Amino acid sequence: MADTPLFDRITIVGAGLIGSSVARAVRRGKLAGHLTIVDASPEVLGEAKELGLADSYHLGAAEGVAGAGLVMLAVPVGAMASVGAVMAPALMDGAIVSDVGSVKESVFKALSPLLPSHVHLIPGHPVAGTEQSGPGAGFASLFDGRWCILTPDEEVDQSAVDKLTAFWQGLGSTVEIMEARHHDLVLAITSHVPHLIAYNIVGTASDLEEVTRSEVIKYSAGGFRDFTRIAASDPTMWRDVFLNNKDAVLEMLGRFSEDLTALQRAIRWGDGDALFDLFSRTREVRRRIIDAGQDDAKADFGRPHEE
Numbered sequence: 001m002a003d004t005p006l007f008d009r010i011t012i013v014g015a016g017l018i019g020s021s022v023a024r025a026v027r028r029g030k031l032a033g034h035l036t037i038v039d040a041s042p043e044v045l046g047e048a049k050e051l052g053l054a055d056s057y058h059l060g061a062a063e064g065v066a067g068a069g070l071v072m073l074a075v076p077v078g079a080m081a082s083v084g085a086v087m088a089p090a091l092m093d094g095a096i097v098s099d100v101g102s103v104k105e106s107v108f109k110a111l112s113p114l115l116p117s118h119v120h121l122i123p124g125h126p127v128a129g130t131e132q133s134g135p136g137a138g139f140a141s142l143f144d145g146r147w148c149i150l151t152p153d154e155e156v157d158q159s160a161v162d163k164l165t166a167f168w169q170g171l172g173s174t175v176e177i178m179e180a181r182h183h184d185l186v187l188a189i190t191s192h193v194p195h196l197i198a199y200n201i202v203g204t205a206s207d208l209e210e211v212t213r214s215e216v217i218k219y220s221a222g223g224f225r226d227f228t229r230i231a232a233s234d235p236t237m238w239r240d241v242f243l244n245n246k247d248a249v250l251e252m253l254g255r256f257s258e259d260l261t262a263l264q265r266a267i268r269w270g271d272g273d274a275l276f277d278l279f280s281r282t283r284e285v286r287r288r289i290i291d292a293g294q295d296d297a298k299a300d301f302g303r304p305h306e307e
C-alpha cells in the first residue's frame with residue numbers, strides 16, 4: 001500500500017450504489033488525502049454522512065469539485081451533462097474527470113464540449129454492480145477482481161490514463177482500455193440486452209391473464225426468479241442506458257430476434273438436434289465464465305439448500 005495517497009483530493013458525484021462503493025474502496029485503499037461526496041439529494045447526502053463515507057459533503061457539484069485532482073461522476077448516464085455543465089468552471093487545472101456510466105460514447109459526447117481544455121476527460125465503466133441502489137447498498141469489495149474498462153480518446157494525456165489505471169487497480173479492479181464505441185457494442189450484448197430481456201419477461205408474466213400473479217410468484221423458482229433479480233434494477237439508470245446506447249442495443253436486439261425465430265422454428269418442427277446443440281454450446285459458455293473467475297461454480301448461484 002502506498003505511503004502517500006494517489007490523489008490529495010478526490011470528489012465523487014453521486015452517492016448511490018456505485019459512488020458509495022467507490023468511496024468505501026477509496027478509503028480501504030487509502031487512495032485520497034481528502035474525499036468529498038456530492039449528491040443532489042439532501043436525503044442521499046444525509047445517508048452518506050451517517051455512514052461516514054467521506055471527509056466532506058456538498059449538495060452542489062461546483063463547490064464539491066474545487067481542488068479535486070480526480071472527479072468521479074457516478075450519476076445516471078442521462079445526468080452527466082447537467083453535472084458537467086455545473087462543475088466545469090470550478091475544475092482544478094490538470095484534474096482528471098472520469099465517470100462510471102454504463103454507456104461510454106454518449107457520455108464522452110455529452111461531457112467533452114462542456115469541460116475546459118486544462119482537464120483530462122477519461123470515461124470509464126466498472127463492470128460490477130448489483131440490482132440495488134443508494135448509499136446503503138454499496139460495499140468496498142464490489143470491484144475486487146472485476147474489470148474496469150477505460151475509454152480514453154487518442155488525444156488524452158497518457159500519464160493521466162496511467163494514474164486513473166492505478167486508481168482502479170487500487171480499488172481492486174483489472175483495467176482494460178477500449179474504444180468507446182466498441183465498449184458500447186460489447187456491453188449491449190453482455191449487459192444491456194440481457195436486462196431488456198429480463199424486464200420484458202417479467203413484464204409479460206405479470207400481464208398474463210390465464211396465469212394468476214400469485215402463481216407467477218409461487219412457482220418462480222423455475223427460472224423466472226433469476227430474471228426478477230435483474231428486472232429489479234434501478235429504473236432511472238436503465239432507462240438512461242437504453243436511451244443512450246440506442247444503436248448498439250438495436251443492433252444486438254436484431255440478432256437476438258433472428259436467433260429467437262430460429263429457435264421458435266426448431267420447436268415447431270421438432271428439431272431436437274438444433275435445440276440440443278445450442279443448449280450444449282451455452283452450457284460451455286457458463287463453464288468458461290466460471291473458469292475465468294467471473295462467477296461462482298456453486299449450483300443455483302449458491303443459494304442454501306437442505307441436504
Ligand code: NAP
Nearest residue numbers: 014016017018040041074075076077101102129130133134
Ligand atoms: P444509484 O444508486 O441510483 O445512484 C445514483 C445517485 O446519483 C443517486 O444518489 C442520485 O440521486 C444521484 N444523482 C442523480 N442525478 C444527480 C445530479 N444531477 N447531481 C448529483 N447527484 C445526482 O445508481 P448507481 O447504480 O450507483 O449508478 C450510477 C452510475 O453507475 C450510472 O451511470 C450507471 O450506469 C453506472 N453503473 C451502474 C452499475 C449497477 O450495477 N448499478 C454498474 C456499473 C455502472 P437521486 O437518487 O436523488 O436521484
